[in-house]
Amino acid sequence: MDLLLSPQLLAAALIAGVLYALVALGLNLIYGTMRLLNVAHGELVMLGGYVAYWSFALLGAGPWPALILSPLATGLLGDALYRGLFRQLLANSALAQRIEANSLLLFFGVSIILQNLVSLAFTATPRGYQPFAAMVDLGAANLTGGRLLALFVAGIVTIAAVLLLRFNTVGLAIKALIQNREAASLAGIDIEKLERWSFVAGFAIAGLAGALVSMVEQLSPFMGFPYMIAAFVIIILGGLGNLTGSLIGGLVLGLLETYGVALTSPNYRSILVYGVFIAVLLVRPQGLLGRARIVR
Amino acid sequence: MFKKWMGAALAVAGLALAATATAQAADPVRIGFSIAQTGLFAAAAPSQLNAYELWKEQVNATGGLDVGGTKRPIEFVMYDDQSNPEQTVKIYEKLITEDKVDLLLAPWGTPMHFAIAGVLEKHQFPMVGNSAASVQLRDLKPGNIWFPTSAIPDRMADELAKMLTANGAKTAAVLTNQLPFSLEIKQFLIPALDKAGIKVAVNDEYPPDVKDMTALLGKVKAANVDAVLALSYPNDSILYMNQAKEAGIKAPFQFVLVGPTIDFFGKMFGKDLDGIVTIGHWTPAKADWPKAKPFFDAYVAKFNANPDYLDSALAYMSCEILQQAVAKAGLDKAKIREAISTMTFDTINGPVKFEGVQNVTTPTSFLQFQDGKAQLVWPPEAATAPYKPRT
Numbered sequence: 001m002d003l004l005l006s007p008q009l010l011a012a013a014l015i016a017g018v019l020y021a022l023v024a025l026g027l028n029l030i031y032g033t034m035r036l037l038n039v040a041h042g043e044l045v046m047l048g049g050y051v052a053y054w055s056f057a058l059l060g061a062g063p064w065p066a067l068i069l070s071p072l073a074t075g076l077l078g079d080a081l082y083r084g085l086f087r088q089l090l091a092n093s094a095l096a097q098r099i100e101a102n103s104l105l106l107f108f109g110v111s112i113i114l115q116n117l118v119s120l121a122f123t124a125t126p127r128g129y130q131p132f133a134a135m136v137d138l139g140a141a142n143l144t145g146g147r148l149l150a151l152f153v154a155g156i157v158t159i160a161a162v163l164l165l166r167f168n169t170v171g172l173a174i175k176a177l178i179q180n181r182e183a184a185s186l187a188g189i190d191i192e193k194l195e196r197w198s199f200v201a202g203f204a205i206a207g208l209a210g211a212l213v214s215m216v217e218q219l220s221p222f223m224g225f226p227y228m229i230a231a232f233v234i235i236i237l238g239g240l241g242n243l244t245g246s247l248i249g250g251l252v253l254g255l256l257e258t259y260g261v262a263l264t265s266p267n268y269r270s271i272l273v274y275g276v277f278i279a280v281l282l283v284r285p286q287g288l289l290g291r292a293r294i295v296r
Numbered sequence: 297m298f299k300k301w302m303g304a305a306l307a308v309a310g311l312a313l314a315a316t317a318t319a320q321a322a323d324p325v326r327i328g329f330s331i332a333q334t335g336l337f338a339a340a341a342p343s344q345l346n347a348y349e350l351w352k353e354q355v356n357a358t359g360g361l362d363v364g365g366t367k368r369p370i371e372f373v374m375y376d377d378q379s380n381p382e383q384t385v386k387i388y389e390k391l392i393t394e395d396k397v398d399l400l401l402a403p404w405g406t407p408m409h410f411a412i413a414g415v416l417e418k419h420q421f422p423m424v425g426n427s428a429a430s431v432q433l434r435d436l437k438p439g440n441i442w443f444p445t446s447a448i449p450d451r452m453a454d455e456l457a458k459m460l461t462a463n464g465a466k467t468a469a470v471l472t473n474q475l476p477f478s479l480e481i482k483q484f485l486i487p488a489l490d491k492a493g494i495k496v497a498v499n500d501e502y503p504p505d506v507k508d509m510t511a512l513l514g515k516v517k518a519a520n521v522d523a524v525l526a527l528s529y530p531n532d533s534i535l536y537m538n539q540a541k542e543a544g545i546k547a548p549f550q551f552v553l554v555g556p557t558i559d560f561f562g563k564m565f566g567k568d569l570d571g572i573v574t575i576g577h578w579t580p581a582k583a584d585w586p587k588a589k590p591f592f593d594a595y596v597a598k599f600n601a602n603p604d605y606l607d608s609a610l611a612y613m614s615c616e617i618l619q620q621a622v623a624k625a626g627l628d629k630a631k632i633r634e635a636i637s638t639m640t641f642d643t644i645n646g647p648v649k650f651e652g653v654q655n656v657t658t659p660t661s662f663l664q665f666q667d668g669k670a671q672l673v674w675p676p677e678a679a680t681a682p683y684k685p686r687t
Contacts, residue, residue, distance in 0.1 A: 003514040008543065012510035116334070124338035125601075126530055128564040135541060142542040218534050218560070220339045226505060262511035266502035267474075 004262055007140035015147055015216075017254020018154040022209040023227050024234035024246040025158055029202035031232075032241035033178055034090060034195055036103040040111035041231055042224025044074050044203055048210020049219045050118060056129050063131035063146070063215060067153060070211035071204035078203025081110065082196050090195060096181075111224070119221040128218040146215035154212055157205070158250070162243050171243075174198065178241040233277050239290025248288060252276075324371040325361050325627075328397035330387040332404050335379025339530070341404040343558065343604035344427055347611035348372070348401060350591075350598055351619075361619060364626030373397050381411035388412045392419045398627050402426050402614060404607075406477060409433075409441070416440040422633045424617045426610040430480060438652040442636055444613050444645075446658040447575045447606070449477070453484035455660045456525070456551070457492040459573075459674050463683060465522035465549055469498035471512060471536075478527035478553060485525070497521050502532070509535045513543040523549035530555040537565055537572075548685035549573065556665060557605035569665045571686030576663035578609035578645045579672045581680040587644040605663060605670050613643040 003009060023045060030038045051073045052066030059065050085106055089095050095102055132145025143151075165171030173194055176184040185191045209227075217223075234253055238245025253273060260272040280288060329348070332341040352370045360367035373395050377384040384403050391397050392415070400416075400423040402409060409428035413436050416423055425443045431450050433443050460468065468489055472482040479501075489496055497519040500512055509532065516524055524547045526536045533555030540550070555561050556574040580592035591612060595603040603609065620641050625631035640649040640657070649657045662674040664683055671681035 003511065003518065006514060008514060009510050012508050012539075016508055119334065119338065123342050124333065125342045125560065126339040126558070127560045128534055130564055130566070133566065133568075142544060144538050144542060147538070147542075216538070218339075218531055222335070222338060258508055258510065261508070262514075265500065266506050266509075266512065269503065269506070 004259065007138075008142065009258060009262060011138075011141045011143055011147075011151070013255045013258035014155075014251075015143075015151045015254070016258055017251035018151060018158060019209060019212060019250075020230055020234055020253050021158045021247045021250025022154045022205060022212070024231045024238070024250050025161055025243060026202040026205035026209065027228075027231040028235045028238075028241065028243055028246045029198045029205070032235055032243075032246075033174055033198050035099050036086065036090075036107070036199075037100050038107050038202070039104060039228060040107045040114060040224075041206055042226070042228030043111045043114040044077075044206035044224075045210035045213060045227045046118065046219070046221065046224040047077070047114060048074050048207030049214035049223070050122065050127075050210075051207065052211035052214045053127050053129055053219055056131065063149065063211075066211040066214075067208065070207040072207075074207025074210070075200050075204035078200040079196070081203075082199045086199065087192065087196070091192070115221050115224070122221070124221055126218045126220045129214070131215045144216075150212040150215055154209070157208060158247050161205070162247050165243055170194070170197075175241075233273070235287075237277055237280055237287055239287030242287070242289045242291075245287055245289035252288075322360060322366065322368045325363060325368045325399065326371050326373050326395070326397045327399045327401055328373040328388075328391035328395055329401035330375045330377035330384050330391075330403045330408075332379040332408075333376040337379040337405050340427075340607065343607040344404045344611040346595070346599050347603065347608040348615065350595055351612055351615040353598070354594065355619065362623040364623070377403055377408065379405075381407045384408045385411050385415055388415045392421055399618060399622065401618070402428075402611075406430050409443075410436075413437075413441050420629060422629060422636060424614040424636065426614040427607050429477060431484075433653055436653050438637070438650075439633055442617075442650050442653050442655075444617065444643075444648055444650075444655045444658070445610055446577050446655060446660045448654075448660065449480040450484040451660040452481055452575065453488040455662070455674060456485060457488040457494065459662060459683070460489070460494055460523050460549065461492050462676075463549060463685065465494060467495045467497050467519070467521040468523040468525055469516040469519055469521045469547075470496055470500075470525045470527065471498070471509075471516070472501045472527040473506075473529050473532055473553075474501050474503050475529060478529070481527055481553070485527075494523075504529065504532075506532055506535065509539050510543065513539050513545060516540075517543045517545050521547055523547055523551070525551045527553045528555065529553070530558060530561070533561070534564070537568060541568065548687075550686050551662075557607075557663070557670065559601040559604065562602065562665070562668065566668070570667065571664065571684065573662050573664045573673070573683075575661075576605045576609075576670065577658050577661040577672070578605055579663060579670045579680055581669060581671055582646070583680075585644060585646045587642070591644045609645060613645055613648065616643045617641045617648065 027041045030036050048070035051070045055066045055069050056063055134145050136143050136145055136148050173189050177194055234249035235246050238249030256272055257269055261269050331345050332338050355361050356369050360369040375387045377387055402425045404427050406428040409425045417440055422440045425441050428443055429445050429447045472478050498516050528536055533552050551573045556572050557576050562569055580589045582588055621632050621635040625635040640647050647657050648655050659675050659678055661672055663670045664673040673679050673683040
């Protein structure tokens with residue numbers, strides 16, 4: 001019981017939750033808004049991690065440059081992919097009918113290419129680094145510097161993103177986009193600019209998440225898959241397109257994993273997570289904060 | 297008309313010259329193998345592949361592999377087995393029957409070695425294994441596959457219990473990753489600890505994709521044991537190192553199974569790695585093995601990273617064994633089999649001799665990191681440095 005109520009465990013749960021929330025946030029901006037099935041999302045996290053690793057190893061300025069460089073790198077990649085591949089896909093109404101299937105194929109290819117390019121460039125040898133050698137004693141809990149940084153940055157960015165989009169016209173425009181793309185366009189919203197922005201933001205956030213993950217885990221070209229799965233679970237759990245939902249969903253997942261495992265055993269982690277996921281969907285198919293929609 | 301004839305004649309002459317030229321250079325020795333370049337084991341395989349590449353480069357620099365007296369350059373025929381044992385089987389069949397390679401080197405990983413044992417038996421093609429460790433190895437029919445490793449689970453369990461007793465440990469915590477090798481070790485370790493009178497206060501397993509060990513380590517900290525034995529793989533070894541520090545675990549004996557011998561691990565944890573005990577039977581610090589330090593230095597020079605003290609050393613040893621066997625026996629399979637089964641080999645890990653499929657000269661050992669270097673601390677008679685409790 002002592003252990004369950006310990007601040008150490010709470011810290012661990014929050015770190016897990018807020019990292020998940022950040023990854024899910026990025027995916028929500030891509031799948032939630034445009035129904036693009038980004039199965040390469042995990043690879044973006046991986047790329048962000050590698051940029052962070054190399055910036056740490058080569059620049060010698062600690063982990064700080066990575067916080068800018070990783071999202072920049074993946075954001076630029078997102079921009080290139082949007083302009084090169086996805087803009088046409090979204091604009092063409094015939095293709096957009098089966099947007100999920102078509103985007104799935106495209107992103108699948110992107111994911112394989114990214115994994116293998118990174119594997120070729122850097123070999124599959126795992127890499128890791130410690131951004132700070134020191135431990136931080138928070139009185140009640142002890143954290144390595146890297147985990148503390150991850151907690152802070154992920155926490156601030158997710159909350160800021162959610163608030164920004166809630167109280168900003170861009171957020172309103174995204175809601176309109178989700179509801180009905182054609183109608184939003186008729187209402188005067190610059191759809192293409194909004195989609196591009198959302199796409200790039202999603203990629204950039206994934207990159208930032210990758211930079212933070214690289215400070216707490218080992219990197220390898222094939223590490224992205226579990227993050228992609230977790231992200232999909234969270235955004236469906238929280239409600240597609242609802243950014244607050246993905247924040248809550250991420251926290252729920254993190255807390256569930258950590259406390260569930262503490263109460264039972266690490267073997268029950270998957271059962272707990274997917275069990276709760278299925279239970280929520282049975283009771284509320286649109287997710288915790290999702291809005292029930294009629295399929296077009 | 298004349299020009300056409302001249303052209304044709306010149307072409308034929310040119311071809312003939314080229315043909316004789318290649319015929320005069322020594323035929324390369326083609327050595328085939330598969331390696332996990334993608335998939336689950338892709339992260340671990342480079343340490344083995346690098347050792348192979350280093351060996352090829354060094355041998356070719358001396359003029360080539362000595363095949364019963366004649367030197368012939370080495371050429372690799374390599375495929376990606378995608379960390380899939382079925383794929384490995386297909387690849388080795390192909391290497392033997394279609395590519396018709398002269399010699400074989402081993403793939404990475406215990407499951408792969410087991411998978412191809414049948415193929416080697418069927419074609420009576422001898423191969424020296426390396427990165428495989430399991431008690432089930434002893435059940436394999438000798439004659440076409442051999443295992444130089446001494447890190448076999450049951451012997452490791454016994455030696456670990458002995459080492460703990462020798463250092464006065466009375467209580468232990470055992471955390472096991474649910475993968476075959478670690479589970480096999482646990483299977484022998486718990487009884488060995490019980491027999492030695494060491495109380496196992498915490499005995500927990502966790503899945504390979506574990507993301508957080510805070511709860512487990514909180515339990516271990518509360519139990520206040522003398523020894524923490526983390527039968528972990530690189531990903532969870534990292535979690536252990538970080539989160540054990542956070543949880544404030546101060547046990548004097550801390551054992552981490554897979555991870556510490558890999559190059560990035562040492563770079564990642566620096567001084568925190570000191571005092572950690574891990575599996576391994578090779579260290580460049582051993583003066584009795586004159587080839588050990590040169591191998592270490594050559595690897596660092598070529599790859600700008602330390603070799604993996606376990607996998608890279610074993611891979612290189614298997615190449616040395618093959619090299620020495622072929623120098624004596626040429627390429628005849630029966631003669632190579634005879635040579636590998638009977639010779640005592642001089643490797644970077646000292647002498648190696650096989651009885652059946654196992655290496656009987658190298659003792660089951662443990663390494664400990666001291667001042668950033670791997671030292672052999674067990675068994676005491678072979679140690680390069682005494683064991684120091686972790687502070």
